[in-house]
Amino acid sequence: MSTSDPHPQTVKPSFRELYNVLLDDLGPQDWWPADGPFEMMVGAVLTQNTAWRNVEVSIANLRNAGWLTPRALAESDQTTLLKLITPSGFMTAKAATLARLSEWVLAHRDAEIAGWDDATLRASLLAVKGVGPETADAIAMYVYDRALFIWDAYARRVMGHVWHQTIPPYETARRRFYDHFVSSRFTVAEAQELHALVVRAGKRARTEGWDWLDVLPPSQSSSCQRQDLYVRMTA
Numbered sequence: 001m002s003t004s005d006p007h008p009q010t011v012k013p014s015f016r017e018l019y020n021v022l023l024d025d026l027g028p029q030d031w032w033p034a035d036g037p038f039e040m041m042v043g044a045v046l047t048q049n050t051a052w053r054n055v056e057v058s059i060a061n062l063r064n065a066g067w068l069t070p071r072a073l074a075e076s077d078q079t080t081l082l083k084l085i086t087p088s089g090f091m092t093a094k095a096a097t098l099a100r101l102s103e104w105v106l107a108h109r110d111a112e113i114a115g116w117d118d119a120t121l122r123a124s125l126l127a128v129k130g131v132g133p134e135t136a137d138a139i140a141m142y143v144y145d146r147a148l149f150i151w152d153a154y155a156r157r158v159m160g161h162v163w164h165q166t167i168p169p170y171e172t173a174r175r176r177f178y179d180h181f182v183s184s185r186f187t188v189a190e191a192q193e194l195h196a197l198v199v200r201a202g203k204r205a206r207t208e209g210w211d212w213l214d215v216l217p218p219s220q221s222s223s224c225q226r227q228d229l230y231v232r233m234t235a
Contacts, residue, residue: 015149016184017193018162021048022197025212026204027215029196037067037143038105044138045087045097045130053067057087074102084157097130104128133170147191154202155195161210 013021031134034040039059046055060085062068067076076099085098105125113121121144125136133235140146149155151174156167159177167173186194201213 013162013188014087014184015181019186019194020199021186021213022201023193025201029193029200031192031196032142034142038070040074040142041101041139042098044069044135044142046085048090048094048132050089054087054089058085061085061087070102070105070196072102073098074106093130096155097128100128100130113144118148119122121146124205133174137174139187139213141192141195142190145188147186149177149191150195152199157205158198158202161205162213170230 032040032043033056034043042062043059046058058190062073062164065080067073067081067084073081076095078095078099079096081098085091085094088094103196116124117233118140121140122136125131126133134152135149137148137150140148141148150168151167156170156173159173160167168176174229177201204212
């Protein structure tokens, strides 16, 4: 079953062109900040609707308590878990999600998951109550090494400015621009780097506007044969 939009749009610059410009300007971001795959997974849940600095405090609390393992979280006392992750906010929902996701990890060995295609992995993650599309894609990319584009708020804002259009909500954007992303043939490492670069660009725009990203090359494969593409954007 195709995950792409049945009526794709022509977009330029391409994901690859944007990646090259951002990497040249911002440099490697060395994401995701975590000591291992499961910690990445926990961070993907805790970072929902909060700043990363708050997530770091919660993860440190879990580590110090010896609870940063799937078994510990699956069998955790929810009252204690709530206290440990309080800095991340929305504690009740996140504690329940962490417990259910830990049970999912224990139920599915890495060797089993390695045999799943992207759609199967995504569907299985989304079946875990509390795991939404953005969290599922982050886990799939950073924990299970799938080359994806994460259409979070930063990505929709950045791509909206670059492409001069309103980017639709997460799932619609994912389907509509899926083929464009795939055509850029990102490795997993590059896809991870692109996500980090886009987030960094979105944060930079908050304080500096978009003039620093004022020139992007035209896509040679685009049917829109503009000779130049000057993207001068205002915050």
